[in-house]
Amino acid sequence: MPSDGPTRPITDDQARAVRAGFGKVATGVAVITTLDDGRPHGCTGMAWAEHAAPPLLLTTLRAGGRTRELVGAVRRFGVNVLSDEQRAYVARFAARSAGPGARFAGVPYSPGPALGVPLLDGCVASFECEVAGIHPFGGHDIVVGQVTWAAAGEGRPLVHYDGHLWGLREAGA
Numbered sequence: 001m002p003s004d005g006p007t008r009p010i011t012d013d014q015a016r017a018v019r020a021g022f023g024k025v026a027t028g029v030a031v032i033t034t035l036d037d038g039r040p041h042g043c044t045g046m047a048w049a050e051h052a053a054p055p056l057l058l059t060t061l062r063a064g065g066r067t068r069e070l071v072g073a074v075r076r077f078g079v080n081v082l083s084d085e086q087r088a089y090v091a092r093f094a095a096r097s098a099g100p101g102a103r104f105a106g107v108p109y110s111p112g113p114a115l116g117v118p119l120l121d122g123c124v125a126s127f128e129c130e131v132a133g134i135h136p137f138g139g140h141d142i143v144v145g146q147v148t149w150a151a152a153g154e155g156r157p158l159v160h161y162d163g164h165l166w167g168l169r170e171a172g173a
Contacts, residue, residue: 026161031093032059033078033109033118034070039101040109040118043067044094045079046160047142055147057127060140066097068141072134077145078117081125083155084167089120090158114149124157126150 010018033042047060059079061068071077082089089107097103108121112128119126129145136142156168 023162026159026166029082029090029158029160029165030059031080031082031089031120032061032067032071033080033120034067034076035074035117036066036070036100040104041067041070041097041100042078042080042093042103042118044090047140055150056132056144057129057147058142058144060137060142063136063139063141068143071131071143075131076115076117077129077131077143078112078115078119079125079127079129079145080120080123082120082158083122083124083153084158085155086120086122087158087165087167090165112149122153122155124153124155126153 027046028048030045030048031042032045033040035041043061043065045059045061048057050057057079059077061071092107093103095103104118109118110121111117112119112126115128115130117128119128127145127147128149129147131143132146133144134141135144159166159168
């Protein structure tokens, strides 16, 4: 019989071990983008999984966050996988925004060809997606996207590993 949650409490030591283990999973860093009344909006994201046929991907967005609210309303989003040269975008898109579109000031981007969501220039990969599903996941929501357009760029990816951002020296060499 399936359980609705944990069957026993986790100890503080176990919680620290889980967090340490999660930190050892290298994850590509992306900026998730969408539109806010026609203006660009985006946030930093890291969770990722993909499925080739049909082309699906997933990311997670903070439940109750502005990006999650907008993606749920407009039902489309972009995933911009950052290059190691775009490290500064991580903090920019993670910080509180002064207003709609403010995070994009000075950031080169263009509307995607399929859905018109903002796509950042210079990424190692870019995707435009229509929302295929949204599922609760702790304090975040899993957002599944049906990929409608994709492009692979040049450069090396930026990854999050062990609490730090890293470029992959061997990638693409």
